[in-house]
Amino acid sequence: MxxxxxxxxxxxxxxxxEGVGTCYVAATVDxxxxxxxxxxxxxxENAAIRGYFGGRFPTLAxxxxxxxxxxxxxxxxxxxxMPAAMARIAEEAREFGARRVITFVDHENVPALxxxxxxxxxxxxxxxDQWRLFHRSFEFTEIPPDDxxxxxxxxR
Numbered sequence: 001m002x003x004x005x006x007x008x009x010x011x012x013x014x015x016x017x018e019g020v021g022t023c024y025v026a027a028t029v030d031x032x033x034x035x036x037x038x039x040x041x042x043x044x045e046n047a048a049i050r051g052y053f054g055g056r057f058p059t060l061a062x063x064x065x066x067x068x069x070x071x072x073x074x075x076x077x078x079x080x081x082m083p084a085a086m087a088r089i090a091e092e093a094r095e096f097g098a099r100r101v102i103t104f105v106d107h108e109n110v111p112a113l114x115x116x117x118x119x120x121x122x123x124x125x126x127x128x129d130q131w132r133l134f135h136r137s138f139e140f141t142e143i144p145p146d147d148x149x150x151x152x153x154x155x156r
Contacts (some may be wrong), residue, residue, distance in 0.1 A: 002074050015039065020048045026085040036085040041066040042096045056057065058140045065098035070112065071141040083118035090119070110149050
């Protein structure tokens with residue numbers, strides 16, 4: 001197990017207990033072992049998202065959904081499961097009218113960023129976290145389409 005493994009698993013378990021959204025699980029071919037999981041949350045769950053995550057995500061528009069808390073057990077990492085599963089889960093958002101699915105990834109988590117890219121996700125929004133007197137606030141800034149850094153990323 002990776003050093004952050006217990007921490008990551010604890011957060012997924014806590015979120016599962018909240019009963020928010022739908023947790024999708026990918027399993028091995030024989031179906032015996034989970035190899036990926038992630039939650040899909042429709043805009044109708046904005047209040048629950050805000051309550052659980054404390055403002056870490058923008059309010060979803062009616063035609064948006066959020067993919068959150070992706071998890072791949074260590075022994076399945078690096079096998080291309082995340083992008084395939086993530087793309088399939090995102091397709092499920094059509095069932096409740098979402099035309100766009102968003103997800104947030106730490107800019108230092110290169111494997112997850114690559115997985116999102118391979119699943120068809122593109123950068124469009126940056127979340128800036130700020131701390132002041134032990135209070136955390138969040139600001140969301142769209143990346144302009146003509147931003148040179150975005151253009152460089154889009155040419156990958």
